[in-house]
Amino acid sequence: MELISIKGVNKRYKNGVTALCNVNLSIKTGDFVFVIGASGSGKSTLIKLLHREEKPDSGKIILGGINVSKLRNRKVYKLRRKLGIVFQDYKLLPKLTVFENVAFALEIFGLPKNEVRQKTIKAIELVGLKNKAKQFPNHLSGGEQQRVAIARAIVNEPKLLLCDEPTGNLDPEISLEIVKVLETINKNGTTVIMATHDKEIVDSMKKRVVVIEDGKLEGDYKEGTYKNEIA
Amino acid sequence: MKLLRMISRDFRDAVKSVFRNISLSMASLSCIVITLILVALAIITSYNINNFSKNIKNDFTIVVFLENEIDQEGISEVKTKIVENKNIEEYTFQGKQDIAKEMMESSNIYKNIMETWSEEDNPLKDTFVIKVKDIDKITKTAQDIEKISGVYSVNYGEGIIEKFLKIFKMIEKALIIVVVLFVLITMLLITNTIKLTIFARKREIEIMRLVGASNFNIELPFIFEGFILGFFGSILPVITIIYGYTYLFDNFDGQIFSPFIKLVEPTPFVYAIALIILSLGIFVGMFSSFRAVKKYLKV
Numbered sequence: 174m175e176l177i178s179i180k181g182v183n184k185r186y187k188n189g190v191t192a193l194c195n196v197n198l199s200i201k202t203g204d205f206v207f208v209i210g211a212s213g214s215g216k217s218t219l220i221k222l223l224h225r226e227e228k229p230d231s232g233k234i235i236l237g238g239i240n241v242s243k244l245r246n247r248k249v250y251k252l253r254r255k256l257g258i259v260f261q262d263y264k265l266l267p268k269l270t271v272f273e274n275v276a277f278a279l280e281i282f283g284l285p286k287n288e289v290r291q292k293t294i295k296a297i298e299l300v301g302l303k304n305k306a307k308q309f310p311n312h313l314s315g316g317e318q319q320r321v322a323i324a325r326a327i328v329n330e331p332k333l334l335l336c337d338e339p340t341g342n343l344d345p346e347i348s349l350e351i352v353k354v355l356e357t358i359n360k361n362g363t364t365v366i367m368a369t370h371d372k373e374i375v376d377s378m379k380k381r382v383v384v385i386e387d388g389k390l391e392g393d394y395k396e397g398t399y400k401n402e403i404a
Numbered sequence: 405m406k407l408l409r410m411i412s413r414d415f416r417d418a419v420k421s422v423f424r425n426i427s428l429s430m431a432s433l434s435c436i437v438i439t440l441i442l443v444a445l446a447i448i449t450s451y452n453i454n455n456f457s458k459n460i461k462n463d464f465t466i467v468v469f470l471e472n473e474i475d476q477e478g479i480s481e482v483k484t485k486i487v488e489n490k491n492i493e494e495y496t497f498q499g500k501q502d503i504a505k506e507m508m509e510s511s512n513i514y515k516n517i518m519e520t521w522s523e524e525d526n527p528l529k530d531t532f533v534i535k536v537k538d539i540d541k542i543t544k545t546a547q548d549i550e551k552i553s554g555v556y557s558v559n560y561g562e563g564i565i566e567k568f569l570k571i572f573k574m575i576e577k578a579l580i581i582v583v584v585l586f587v588l589i590t591m592l593l594i595t596n597t598i599k600l601t602i603f604a605r606k607r608e609i610e611i612m613r614l615v616g617a618s619n620f621n622i623e624l625p626f627i628f629e630g631f632i633l634g635f636f637g638s639i640l641p642v643i644t645i646i647y648g649y650t651y652l653f654d655n656f657d658g659q660i661f662s663p664f665i666k667l668v669e670p671t672p673f674v675y676a677i678a679l680i681i682l683s684l685g686i687f688v689g690m691f692s693s694f695r696a697v698k699k700y701l702k703v
């Protein structure tokens with residue numbers, strides 16, 4: 174089943190930079206997709222269009238039945254509730270513990286305490302941080318902090334997990350662990366899109382690879398690798 | 405149920421935020437307290453002035469003295485003319501015989517002197533006592549009546565009342581200006597407090613948006629914060645007003661300076677004011693935070 178359909182999308186920023194140019198892309202439910210390309214090629218812009226942080230100038234984006242390109246500001250939250258989003262800089266709240274950071278994503282909707290607790294613990298277990306639940310973020314390593322961010326992104330059981338360079342700040346070994354976590358999440362049924370320029374990871378995973386160069390989609394490979402694409 | 409949990413969470417957040425920025429909250433609170441006390445004083449003063457004005461208006465009359473030689477026909481001509489005047493609320497006629505009789509009854513000294521008068525000797529004049537509708541126009545009305553032929557003179561307090569009322573109106577206007585000014589300052593202060601809360605929670609708000617909080621979800625804690633500031637800000641003024649005014653009333657026996665100036669009874673007056681103060685405090689608090697949210701919480 175098609176989860177995401179992107180058709181003829183163009184995005185130009187106010188300063189005149191064309192970040193994306195006539196992008197067409199279809200992603201099925203359950204896919205694991207790497208979006209690769211050099212720095213400044215438009216990966217983040219593509220991710221931002223998907224969670225409606227930015228709007229395309231033209232073209233159409235349909236995500237899980239929601240017409241994202243036409244979505245009003247006031248309705249963006251409806252889209253966000255179907256997504257999990259992970260960034261390079263984790264975006265954790267320093268004054269909350271690991272547990273509280275993850276629970277935060279549920280509590281603001283007024284879920285019952287029990288349900289919040291159960292779901293939060295499940296998500297924290299999934300990313301392998303069960304014994305750090307009471308720690309504060311600044312007592313954790315980068316990799317652990319990113320796991321917290323991932324737990325928060327999936328605690329609401331989204332259909333789609335968007336990751337923008339989630340391993341950008343991490344050592345290669347830790348990066349691989351993080352991607353393994355993402356793979357587990359994907360195996361549980363969540364579609365995962367990950368923007369990265371981390372060669373090793375992409376090559377080791379043998380997943381679908383979408384290549385962006387200067388805002389254009391230059392390649393789309395099943396079980397692709399990085400090496401072959403960018404000389 | 406879900407909404408209730410959400411609201412109680414947001415409310416807790418708002419309380420925490422008030423205490424986290426306690427120095428700022430205190431500034432807002434003091435300003436609310438001062439403003440609300442001023443508002444209460446303004447309402448009390450202006451209500452009492454109104455009450456007092458009404459009382460003296462009721463007491464105030466134009467006394468029309470007729471010519472000594474006027475006959476029955478002349479009297480009824482004057483009466484027709486008086487009735488024509490649009491500012492007349494009611495009038496009563498007192499013949500000089502009636503007045504003399506009344507005076508004689510009131511004191512023996514009068515009685516001894518006046519008993520000697522014959523009907524022709526009676527130096528008193530026939531009078532009309534008139535109540536006017538609009539006290540502000542009493543001078544004009546009196547002047548008009550004085551022009552009627554057969555009228556000897558009129559007596560209406562020669563504008564003292566008008567001067568009084570003018571001063572009252574000025575006091576009221578000054579009070580309104582001061583109150584409006586203070587309400588505006590308070591609003592600015594609260595808006596600023598909420599603005600700083602918003603900035604302090606920027607990251608939290610960003611994450612809330614990321615994980616799918618609606619605008620309502622994000623805005624509610626700040627509106628609550630305004631509510632809390634307004635609510636707590638009105639407690640002190642409410643207590644001050646209820647006890648202060650009741651004390652004042654009891655202490656002065658319900659009047660100031662003279663029995664002429666009566667204070668409004670404290671019950672239910674102070675409770676009505678307390679309610680107004682409380683609502684105003686909450687309204688100002690919520691409205692100010694609403695402004696801050698609309699201005700600084702870009703969506």
Ligand SMILES: Nc1ncnc2c1ncn2[C@@H]1O[C@H](COP(=O)(O)OP(=O)(O)O)[C@@H](O)[C@H]1O
Pocket residue numbers: 186187188190191192210211212213214215216217218219
């Ligand atoms: N908010 C923005 N305003 C203006 N230009 C931007 C903005 N975000 C990105 N760009 C520009 O758009 C291009 C694509 O950026 P981005 O999507 O962040 O690429 P990547 O994530 O692949 O590094 C770059 O040239 C970048 O400078």
Ligand SMILES: [Mg+2]
Pocket residue numbers: 216217218337338
């Ligand atoms: Mg990027």
